[in-house]
Amino acid sequence: MSRHPLENDLLDLIEGRLAPPDRVESVRAALSGDRALLRRVEQMVADRRGLIELEKATLQAARADRGAAIELVREAIERSERDALIGLEGRPRKRRLPAIAAAIGVVAAAGLLAGGTTWIVLEQNAANRAAEQHKIERSSQAHMSNLADPVRSTSAPAGEAGVSGDTAGASAGEPLEPPIAAMPTWINTNPDPHAKEAVRSWAAQVEKTLAEPVDSNASLVEAGERALRRVESGGSGRLSIDEAAGLVLTRQLKFVVSASGLDWGRRRAEVLASAMRSRAGAEASADASDESFRRGELEIEVTAALDPEHAALRDALSDLQRRFGGPTGESGWFELDPAADGPAALPSLGLNDILWWSSGPSAWRPGVSVRVRVQPIEP
Amino acid sequence: MLQAWRGGDPAALEELLLMVEPRLVSLCFRMCGRPQDARDLCQEAMVKIIQGLPGFTGRSRVSTWMIRVTMNVCLTDRRRGKIRRTTSLDAPCGQGTAGEDRTLGDSRTSDGEPTPAERVERGEDLGRLSRGLARMEPEQRALLILRDAQGLDYAEIADVMEIPVGTVKSRLFRARVALREEVEKG
Numbered sequence: 001m002s003r004h005p006l007e008n009d010l011l012d013l014i015e016g017r018l019a020p021p022d023r024v025e026s027v028r029a030a031l032s033g034d035r036a037l038l039r040r041v042e043q044m045v046a047d048r049r050g051l052i053e054l055e056k057a058t059l060q061a062a063r064a065d066r067g068a069a070i071e072l073v074r075e076a077i078e079r080s081e082r083d084a085l086i087g088l089e090g091r092p093r094k095r096r097l098p099a100i101a102a103a104i105g106v107v108a109a110a111g112l113l114a115g116g117t118t119w120i121v122l123e124q125n126a127a128n129r130a131a132e133q134h135k136i137e138r139s140s141q142a143h144m145s146n147l148a149d150p151v152r153s154t155s156a157p158a159g160e161a162g163v164s165g166d167t168a169g170a171s172a173g174e175p176l177e178p179p180i181a182a183m184p185t186w187i188n189t190n191p192d193p194h195a196k197e198a199v200r201s202w203a204a205q206v207e208k209t210l211a212e213p214v215d216s217n218a219s220l221v222e223a224g225e226r227a228l229r230r231v232e233s234g235g236s237g238r239l240s241i242d243e244a245a246g247l248v249l250t251r252q253l254k255f256v257v258s259a260s261g262l263d264w265g266r267r268r269a270e271v272l273a274s275a276m277r278s279r280a281g282a283e284a285s286a287d288a289s290d291e292s293f294r295r296g297e298l299e300i301e302v303t304a305a306l307d308p309e310h311a312a313l314r315d316a317l318s319d320l321q322r323r324f325g326g327p328t329g330e331s332g333w334f335e336l337d338p339a340a341d342g343p344a345a346l347p348s349l350g351l352n353d354i355l356w357w358s359s360g361p362s363a364w365r366p367g368v369s370v371r372v373r374v375q376p377i378e379p
Numbered sequence: 380m381l382q383a384w385r386g387g388d389p390a391a392l393e394e395l396l397l398m399v400e401p402r403l404v405s406l407c408f409r410m411c412g413r414p415q416d417a418r419d420l421c422q423e424a425m426v427k428i429i430q431g432l433p434g435f436t437g438r439s440r441v442s443t444w445m446i447r448v449t450m451n452v453c454l455t456d457r458r459r460g461k462i463r464r465t466t467s468l469d470a471p472c473g474q475g476t477a478g479e480d481r482t483l484g485d486s487r488t489s490d491g492e493p494t495p496a497e498r499v500e501r502g503e504d505l506g507r508l509s510r511g512l513a514r515m516e517p518e519q520r521a522l523l524i525l526r527d528a529q530g531l532d533y534a535e536i537a538d539v540m541e542i543p544v545g546t547v548k549s550r551l552f553r554a555r556v557a558l559r560e561e562v563e564k565g
Contacts, residue, residue, distance in 0.1 A: 073425065
């Protein structure tokens with residue numbers, strides 16, 4: 001007896017990767033009984049071939065004009081050189097630069113000791129003082145912008161500095177920012193007044209940026225977008241993803257982000273939720289106009305297709321966990337808890353709950369919905 | 380070439396970028412739909428690539444890393460509102476001498492002959508496919524471009540989009556369904 005093929009089977013079939021033979025047989029048998037689905041799959045195979053064909057044509061066209069390519073590349077090289085020059089000349093040197101550099105070095109060392117994010121210690125090069133000053137100057141600027149975006153330094157995968165478009169400017173020899181949570185301790189113990197001033201200034205910049213309304217602040221949303229791209233999972237949730245997925249049909253899940261020192265969690269949650277709303281579309285949504293959202297409490301609805309193993313749901317929850325994992329080591333944490341006010345009864349499931357996607361996006365509805373509550377906890 | 384550039388050969392950088400330029404321009408074009416915007420985006424991506432190269436550790440293939448930087452530029456630019464999801468990939472980018480609309484292929488050649496891109500995209504089905512792709516949500520479009528046009532495997536797509544491999548699969552399938560829906564709209 002044939003069963004309805006799952007998404008993975010169909011994806012493999014469309015891409016010509018379906019194996020082993022018994023799996024092929026099973027899917028073929030399932031499709032033979034559903035001509036509409038079979039036709040749809042055939043069309044998707046044709047779409048894939050078409051996209052490959054289009055790309056070949058576009059590539060041929062692009063390769064045909066070597067002159068345009070050379071011009072584009074040379075302009076890019078010139079622009080990057082010009083940017084470097086502006087970085088040097090666009091900002092007056094300050095006397096406290098060595099103190100800032102020292103501060104960066106101290107905090108970087110602390111970050112390394114704490115096992116935090118990747119740090120690249122500032123190199124001292126006595127033979128070329130001018131170049132060093134330039135490097136420090138650029139580092140300071142990067143510091144300012146990174147701190148306005150606290151998750152930026154960790155948005156790239158571990159071990160690869162500056163791999164995202166947004167972080168491409170971070171290169172070897174340039175320090176990245178200290179963890180925000182390390183600041184209060186460090187600032188109170190460091191005797192250097194210039195360094196203290198520098199760190200306070202960065203912290204104030206962070207506060208100022210975060211205080212602006214989320215919806216009208218594109219940079220904050222962008223910061224959140226970058227946060228969403230984090231791969232690292234830094235949390236210590238009480239429930240595993242598997243456990244949470246198992247509970248999803250009967251309970252609400254409470255996803256808690258806690259805050260510390262700089263009220264980080266609440267504002268971070270706002271930013272992340274806003275970015276999540278703009279990015280994740282049908283998979284997650286949060287209503288920014290809701291009053292509770294403004295208070296920093298929000299419910300995010302995660303939707304995912306149903307399948308026997310909860311694979312899609314586990315993916316969605318893992319994704320969410322990663323997104324909110326963030327640099328929470330010292331500044332906060334998250335928890336994935338079963339909530340007491342969830343529905344008690346299992347919904348009855350039919351074939352349409354599994355094959356909801358087959359009627360096209362306009363008719364899509366979630367196979368399952370998880371309400372995730374992000375709730376700040378003041379320490 | 381990367382090693383040569385790191386070794387102090389400045390010409391190696393230009394050579395490296397020239398090698399990947401068609402692929403990156405094509406990626407930008409499929410993401411934004413307009414030849415001139417594609418060139419601007421590609422140039423912006425290349426600036427970031429140049430700035431980021433010193434920190435590139437080789438954890439991924441350099442081509443994948445460059446695609447990732449470029450895709451980030453395209454998606455970030457779209458979020459700033461420069462790229463509209465309704466932009467058609469068939470959108471004209473100017474007019475030729477006879478007043479006809481010109482497209483990417485036209486903009487890259489000047490001899491008046493139909494380009495390979497034109498010849499292929501003339502097909503009605505491919506035209507519909509192209510328009511359908513242009514109407515999709517950029518992040519869904521990105522998945523299809525990375526998979527079918529750029530030929531990346533799931534792990535590489537996961538690396539570029541910074542999502543788990545399992546998520547790549549589920550989103551990719553939905554993207555295929557969504558594309559079909561858009562194509563059928565005509």
